[in-house]
Amino acid sequence: MPHLIIRGIAPETIRTISKPLTEELANVCQCPLDYFVLECLHTTSLFDGEIVPSSPFVEVNWFDRGQAVRDLAAECIDRHIRSRGILEVEIAFRIYEETSYYANGTKLAATEEDETTKALRAENQRLKDELAKVRKTMQAQQTNSANQMSSRLYDALRE
Structure with missing residues (x-):
C-alpha cells in the first residue's frame, strides 16, 4: 500500500517512469519501495457510439497520510506522467481504514x-x-x- 490503479495510459509509458515515480513516492510517503503497487488497466472508452481514447486517470488507494502528503503525492504522480508527453491526467485518492483492511483473512489493525x-x-x-x-x-x-x-x-x- 499505496496501490496506484492507472487507466488510459499505456503500460509501456508507466513502465518507463515506474522506478523514479516509486522512489519519489516512497520518499514522500516515508515507506519502503516494496509497499507500492502500480497496476495498468486496459479500458475501452465510448462516446457517441464510437470507441475513443480513454482519459488518463490514476486512482491511489492507500491509508490516509494527511493532506500535505496527499498534495505532494498528487504533484509527484502528475509531474512524472506529464513528463511522458501526456497533457492532462486526473488523480483521485481512495482512503482505506486499518480496521476495514484484511490481509490473508486477518484484520490489519x-x-x-x-x-x-x-x-x-x-x-x-x-x-x-x-x-x-x-x-x-x-x-x-x-x-x-x-x-x-x-x-x-x-x-x-x-x-
Missing part, C-alpha cells in the same frame, strides 16, 4: 487493537485489585472501631 485491549484489561485489573485492598482496609478499620466501642461499652457496663 487487529494487532494494535489486541495490544490496546490487553493494556486496558491490565489497567482494569490493577484498579480492581486496588479497590479490593481499600475495601479490605476500610472493613478492618470499621471492625476495629466496633470492637473498641464494644470493649468500652462492656467495661462501662461491668462497673
Whole structure:
C-alpha cells in the first residue's frame, strides 16, 4: 500500500517512469519501495457510439497520510506522467481504514487493537485489585472501631 490503479495510459509509458515515480513516492510517503503497487488497466472508452481514447486517470488507494502528503503525492504522480508527453491526467485518492483492511483473512489493525485491549484489561485489573485492598482496609478499620466501642461499652457496663 499505496496501490496506484492507472487507466488510459499505456503500460509501456508507466513502465518507463515506474522506478523514479516509486522512489519519489516512497520518499514522500516515508515507506519502503516494496509497499507500492502500480497496476495498468486496459479500458475501452465510448462516446457517441464510437470507441475513443480513454482519459488518463490514476486512482491511489492507500491509508490516509494527511493532506500535505496527499498534495505532494498528487504533484509527484502528475509531474512524472506529464513528463511522458501526456497533457492532462486526473488523480483521485481512495482512503482505506486499518480496521476495514484484511490481509490473508486477518484484520490489519487487529494487532494494535489486541495490544490496546490487553493494556486496558491490565489497567482494569490493577484498579480492581486496588479497590479490593481499600475495601479490605476500610472493613478492618470499621471492625476495629466496633470492637473498641464494644470493649468500652462492656467495661462501662461491668462497673
